[in-house]
Amino acid sequence: xxxxxxxxGSGETSPTMVEVHRAAVRTLRAGAxxxxxxxxxxxxxxxxxxxARACRYFARSVGLDVEVTAGIAxxxxxFSGPGSPTYALDRWTDSGVAGDLRARVRARQGVTVLASAxxxxxxxxxxxxxxxxxxxxxxxxxxxxxxxxxxxxQAVVIPHFDNAEGGTHDTRYCxxxxxxxxxxxxxxxxxxxVLGLDExxxxxxxxxxxxxQVAGRGxxxxxxxxxxxxxxxxxxxxxxxxxxxxxxxxxxxAPPPVAPAGAPAEVTLEETIRTxxxxxxxxAARPDMVAAxxxxxxxxxxxxxxxxxxxEDAGGVDQARELMRLLIAxxxxxxxxxxxxxxxxxxxxxxLLALRAQLRQEGQYDVADALxxxxxxxxxxxxxxxxxxxxxxxx
Numbered sequence: 001x002x003x004x005x006x007x008x009g010s011g012e013t014s015p016t017m018v019e020v021h022r023a024a025v026r027t028l029r030a031g032a033x034x035x036x037x038x039x040x041x042x043x044x045x046x047x048x049x050x051x052a053r054a055c056r057y058f059a060r061s062v063g064l065d066v067e068v069t070a071g072i073a074x075x076x077x078x079f080s081g082p083g084s085p086t087y088a089l090d091r092w093t094d095s096g097v098a099g100d101l102r103a104r105v106r107a108r109q110g111v112t113v114l115a116s117a118x119x120x121x122x123x124x125x126x127x128x129x130x131x132x133x134x135x136x137x138x139x140x141x142x143x144x145x146x147x148x149x150x151x152x153x154q155a156v157v158i159p160h161f162d163n164a165e166g167g168t169h170d171t172r173y174c175x176x177x178x179x180x181x182x183x184x185x186x187x188x189x190x191x192x193x194v195l196g197l198d199e200x201x202x203x204x205x206x207x208x209x210x211x212x213q214v215a216g217r218g219x220x221x222x223x224x225x226x227x228x229x230x231x232x233x234x235x236x237x238x239x240x241x242x243x244x245x246x247x248x249x250x251x252x253x254a255p256p257p258v259a260p261a262g263a264p265a266e267v268t269l270e271e272t273i274r275t276x277x278x279x280x281x282x283x284a285a286r287p288d289m290v291a292a293x294x295x296x297x298x299x300x301x302x303x304x305x306x307x308x309x310x311x312e313d314a315g316g317v318d319q320a321r322e323l324m325r326l327l328i329a330x331x332x333x334x335x336x337x338x339x340x341x342x343x344x345x346x347x348x349x350x351x352l353l354a355l356r357a358q359l360r361q362e363g364q365y366d367v368a369d370a371l372x373x374x375x376x377x378x379x380x381x382x383x384x385x386x387x388x389x390x391x392x393x394x395x
Contacts, residue, residue, distance in 0.1 A: 003110055004206060006202055007202065011115075035077070040081065072104075098145040119157050124189070132180070196220070212235075212238055213237075215233055279295040280296065299320060333374075379393055
């Protein structure tokens, strides 16, 4: 069974990384043992919920049954993701997991997938992001677990490289920003490169053939001594080329980036939220009530699709649910003023009833009740019967 090392900048349990996971799983033998290391977030009160969502994601989207554990002995596929890099480092070092991970890479065995906080630990040094960004500690490095040294790479890994959550302040480079990263780079051992992984982006290293592929939406940035090279998604190269770039060389003759035919990059939830809101606004201005309702239905489908995402800080799903409630209330207002006896009434109401049924099936009763109230405001009286919902127009 070939060995793979997969590093992800973010989005590890979102739709953007499904194809990357599926490709890695296809290399496994039948009956392979798959484990999820929950160490990076094991200190959180919602630890069990994060693990459950991740397991559902891998089962439903990737077709892989995963067990949650603190050790990796005998595992064919190992995954670890969000949380605190330093919390994971301390426990992996004490328990021997760090050595087991290094041994997997040296032996070129199994599939090892490290994302977000876990990916941050993979190099010779680690960014203690919680301590610096959230607690206010002076910028500094912690020793990493050294997965890249057996590959001939003297480098650190920084996920969330293109993060833009800060708005008015610089949160690139895993929330460090340029000022702090530049300062920290000077403290690295001579010859050390920074490998920056954009969000919703992965670098896949085949430990047998030494092939390297960048997949997802962003790129892999190789940064050293003022030199910056970006390998965009679709790039296919090899470890020798990556080493030359990390050592500050010209990089030789890497093939140009090639995007997979017929496989456009998956949009992020934030982009979908913006698109659905724009479509709703345009439909309401016409007005086209059926199109407005459809934009709400599409938004609800995306909420379901992204519900397994374990990255807590982004809050995208909560933002989408809040927008959905707002648009549902707006639908009621529009229906009241646009004239419910229009030709498109039946299509509108049936679309809204389908949305309500889906919400109730998923246990989102508060949103379903908000939708019913919005329909009532618009003049639709809804009655739940043993044979299903019935609706009439109010007087």
